[in-house]
Amino acid sequence: MTAPRLLGAAAALALSALALSGCAGAPEATPEPTTSSAPTEVAAPEPTTSSKPAPTAAADPTCETLIPADVVADYESVGVTSQQSPMYIGSTEVKNGILCMWANFDQPASDSGQIYGWAKLSDAAAKDAQDELVDEGWVLEEADDAVYVTESPDTALVTDDDGYGMTYLFADGQVKVADTKQGLLLIEWPKG
Incomplete structure (x- = not known):
């Protein structure tokens, strides 16, 4: 990917970004009925230091x-x-995938920023995506139960310590993407 294409992609991401939506917390559990006729004392929930609800396994990912x-x-x-x-x-x-661009959007446009993404993906859709990327010059590497597809080192503007630029990881019915292969290590989804 050339510098203008990366800058254009960053600009397109910035212009097409959707407003982040909050996720609702899990409903509180209903206390089990007791057989005693004495009133039951219920402890107040502990205050938390975060105003964001804790993610649950069923929640959709956010940036x-x-x-x-x-x-x-x-x-x-x-x-x-x-x-x-x-x-x-x-x-x-x-569909239902998420791509997050992390940057200082108050600064003039530049090629600095990090990209992280995730989606569920069927094996058939994964194979089609891999084939399209390879046809465009991306490099496919197979690993134990996973496939990495990385942009060509000849066109990568940003690379990690091992020389990998933007990389997709296809495994276990899902796909992850980051601006470098090492960046994939930061993606912690799905939460378990």
């Missing part, structure tokens, strides 16, 4: 829950925020 909370806090402490947009692999939009 703030896709990566570790301490990384989110580090980003926010230096003015880096996220913009969410639909996930695309090549020309195909992955």
